Amino acid sequence: MPITEVPNLAPALPEIFLGLAAMSLLMLGVFQNTTGPDGVMKASRLTSGLGIVMLVLAMVLVVTVSGDRLLTFDGLFVSDPFASFVKVLILIASTFSLILAEDWMEKQGCHRFEYVIVILFATLGMMMMVSANNMLSLYMGLELQSLSLYILAAFQRDDMRSTEAGVKYFVLGALASGMLLYGMSLVYGFSGTTDFDALAALFAGGTEPAAGLIIGLVFIIAGLTFKVSGVPFHMWTPDVYEGAPTPVTAFFSVAPKVAALALFIRVMNGPFGDLASQWQQIIIAISVASMLLGGFAAIAQTNIKRMMAYSSIGHVGYALIGLAVANETGVRAILVYLTIYVFMNIGTFACIMAMRRSDRAVENIGDLAGLAKTHPAMAAAMAVFMFSMAGIPPLAGFIGKLYIFLAAVEAGFMMLAIIGVLASVVSAYYYLRIIKIMYFDKPVTTPLETPIPKRIVGVLVITSIFVLAFVVFPNPVINAAGVAASALFSG
Amino acid sequence: MIEALVFYMFALTAIASGVMVVVSRNPVHSVLFLIVAFFNAAGLFVLLGAEFLAMILVVVYVGAVAVLFLFVVMMLDVNQVELRQGFLQYLPIGGVIGGILTFELLFIVGAWQFQPDVSAAIAAAAPPPDQVTNTQALGSLIYTRFAYLFQAAGAILLVAMIGAIALTHRKRPGVKKQKIADQIAREDSIELKKVETGRGI
Numbered sequence: 301m302p303i304t305e306v307p308n309l310a311p312a313l314p315e316i317f318l319g320l321a322a323m324s325l326l327m328l329g330v331f332q333n334t335t336g337p338d339g340v341m342k343a344s345r346l347t348s349g350l351g352i353v354m355l356v357l358a359m360v361l362v363v364t365v366s367g368d369r370l371l372t373f374d375g376l377f378v379s380d381p382f383a384s385f386v387k388v389l390i391l392i393a394s395t396f397s398l399i400l401a402e403d404w405m406e407k408q409g410c411h412r413f414e415y416v417i418v419i420l421f422a423t424l425g426m427m428m429m430v431s432a433n434n435m436l437s438l439y440m441g442l443e444l445q446s447l448s449l450y451i452l453a454a455f456q457r458d459d460m461r462s463t464e465a466g467v468k469y470f471v472l473g474a475l476a477s478g479m480l481l482y483g484m485s486l487v488y489g490f491s492g493t494t495d496f497d498a499l500a501a502l503f504a505g506g507t508e509p510a511a512g513l514i515i516g517l518v519f520i521i522a523g524l525t526f527k528v529s530g531v532p533f534h535m536w537t538p539d540v541y542e543g544a545p546t547p548v549t550a551f552f553s554v555a556p557k558v559a560a561l562a563l564f565i566r567v568m569n570g571p572f573g574d575l576a577s578q579w580q581q582i583i584i585a586i587s588v589a590s591m592l593l594g595g596f597a598a599i600a601q602t603n604i605k606r607m608m609a610y611s612s613i614g615h616v617g618y619a620l621i622g623l624a625v626a627n628e629t630g631v632r633a634i635l636v637y638l639t640i641y642v643f644m645n646i647g648t649f650a651c652i653m654a655m656r657r658s659d660r661a662v663e664n665i666g667d668l669a670g671l672a673k674t675h676p677a678m679a680a681a682m683a684v685f686m687f688s689m690a691g692i693p694p695l696a697g698f699i700g701k702l703y704i705f706l707a708a709v710e711a712g713f714m715m716l717a718i719i720g721v722l723a724s725v726v727s728a729y730y731y732l733r734i735i736k737i738m739y740f741d742k743p744v745t746t747p748l749e750t751p752i753p754k755r756i757v758g759v760l761v762i763t764s765i766f767v768l769a770f771v772v773f774p775n776p777v778i779n780a781a782g783v784a785a786s787a788l789f790s791g
Numbered sequence: 792m793i794e795a796l797v798f799y800m801f802a803l804t805a806i807a808s809g810v811m812v813v814v815s816r817n818p819v820h821s822v823l824f825l826i827v828a829f830f831n832a833a834g835l836f837v838l839l840g841a842e843f844l845a846m847i848l849v850v851v852y853v854g855a856v857a858v859l860f861l862f863v864v865m866m867l868d869v870n871q872v873e874l875r876q877g878f879l880q881y882l883p884i885g886g887v888i889g890g891i892l893t894f895e896l897l898f899i900v901g902a903w904q905f906q907p908d909v910s911a912a913i914a915a916a917a918p919p920p921d922q923v924t925n926t927q928a929l930g931s932l933i934y935t936r937f938a939y940l941f942q943a944a945g946a947i948l949l950v951a952m953i954g955a956i957a958l959t960h961r962k963r964p965g966v967k968k969q970k971i972a973d974q975i976a977r978e979d980s981i982e983l984k985k986v987e988t989g990r991g992i
Contacts, residue, residue, distance in 0.1 A: 307938070319946060326953065373939035414957035421950045428943060440943035447947055451954035466958075512899050 401547030465543025476526030483519025550649030590617030647763030670743025
């Protein structure tokens with residue numbers, strides 16, 4: 301029996317580190333002494349603090365190993381600038397959501413150290429997803445991520461809505477995984493390989509793909525659309541976002557979305573890059589439907605988490621424009637857009653988590669009335685995020701949309717850009733409505749609780765500075781996104 | 792000839808028990824028929840020369856999953872009649888969707904055409920089947936080429952375990968548990984008596 305040599309572990313160092321870190325924190329959490337009066341809280345605080353440190357260290361490792369395109373584990377795993385860019389973004393999102401979560405979970409009485417462990421494993425799964433270079437490693441990463449997310453959705457287990465969200469997400473997610481697997485099996489059956497490079501080589505000569513392969517591709521797109529919550533596979537999003545505990549919703553709306561979109565980009569432009577003419581129309585249809593639904597359905601919402609769910613569906617629609625054009629400019633535009641989206645969303649959710657009245661978390665849009673009088677600073681921050689989401693010029697959100705629409709116009713997708721602009725005009729209505737409620741409506745009887753926790757203030761300051769200052773210093777992000785996008789198309 | 796006969800036996804029994812899973816009124820019978828279906832599928836695997844898969848199917852599906860189903864069915868009082876209430880109502884639309892899907896899949900099968908070099912690509916992935924046994928071939932792939940995926944699968948199982956514990960495990964106060972060590976250590980629980988030889992106690 302031949303003994304194969306040990307694969308080069310260096311490209312996967314961040315993943316290995318994060319996996320080991322999650323397991324050690326698990327051991328640490330399990331063997332903590334929780335008998336004291338606030339033992340559980342101490343254990344969860346300790347793991348949460350260490351978890352944040354681990355995520356930051358993983359980020360450092362990602363930056364360290366980033367560089368040329370490196371394959372390892374027999375071509376199952378790829379490390380390239382595209383993966384590194386997205387991984388840093390995912391780690392930033394996870395770090396912020398961990399920082400935000402602790403306080404809220406403690407006040408809600410569902411602080412347990414497992415939360416941190418599951419978040420770390422979800423992040424690990426996402427990093428594996430974006431580094432996948434084979435259908436099998438794609439699926440493994442995706443399942444690790446999804447399974448962790450199902451647990452997180454149901455984490456507030458004494459709350460009916462949270463458990464309902466968990467069950468709904470689990471059942472529908474399993475269905476989507478089934479579709480994805482069916483598509484993969486069709487692709488494997490007709491092409492004989494699951495390797496992305498081999499698949500790309502198969503279509504490189506301009507050979508006409510077999511009909512079964514196209515069907516497989518369509519199933520894969522359907523499965524991935526579910527994971528990014530694009531229309532028509534978005535139905536789970538509002539219910540899950542509303543039911544899940546707010547820190548989990550904040551996490552859902554950033555990290556998994558970024559990871560799934562990056563995976564979508566890699567699968568479409570990597571193995572199936574030469575079949576662009578086959579899948580472009582599907583992506584265009586999904587993109588248009590998501591933008592329109594995200595714009596119109598959010599108008600009628602009264603729950604702010606539900607509104608943010610529809611808003612995220614709309615944002616996925618805009619990001620998919622960049623995928624539909626199927627070129628380097630498009631991918632760069634998506635990466636810039638996603639970076640801005642992560643910061644805007646984290647900021648908005650930091651505000652939502654600060655909404656508490658008489659020791660209970662409130663989440664109705666009406667509860668924000670008169671916020672400008674009682675919490676001028678928080679209202680100003682929220683206004684900045686809402687303006688940015690709506691795409692009002694000097695703010696970061698505008699630049700993200702600008703890059704997306706420019707990519708569409710350059711590639712000749714004029715209609716797509718026009719629909720995008722119109723949809724964002726519609727969506728401006730509900731973003732601006734929140735500002736109107738905060739600034740011009742009469743305050744409700746009891747104002748929201750005053751001292752906002754320090755951590756939330758810190759996150760709010762960082763994210764609003766990013767959103768405000770992006771227009772002045774856009775180059776670091778745009779250059780990095782450019783390098784990442786060109787890595788995907790160079791070979 | 793015999794092989795064909797055995798194949799039809801396994802295949803027909805599998806399909807028949809599959810139908811019985813759906814139509815039988817008693818859920819416990821359904822689960823038992825499911826077990827029969829699993830066994831026949833395992834038989835089909837053996838016919839294909841995939842003896843490892845056959846064993847795994849029996850061990851995992853019959854041994855674990857089916858027994859778990861049985862527990863669920865017996866412990867949760869699922870009312871089958873209530874479950875079936877909407878059946879006729881949704882039959883037309885479900886039938887139409889199923890029909891369309893079947894038609895479309897037949898359409899693909901009709902245009903069955905592989906990408907060139909498929910057989911070469913498949914052959915490159917696995918060691919030659921006539922030289923090694925199933926188990927050895929799988930093992931030598933899983934622990935070398937696909938070690939990464941093997942580890943990832945382990946991580947998924949670990950997360951599933953953490954999730955099951957985090958979502959269901961509760962520390963209930965006021966539950967009286969038996970502590971055997973304490974019981975034995977009680978002062979008056981054990982009495983030593985000297986027994987005189989030949990007289991008993």
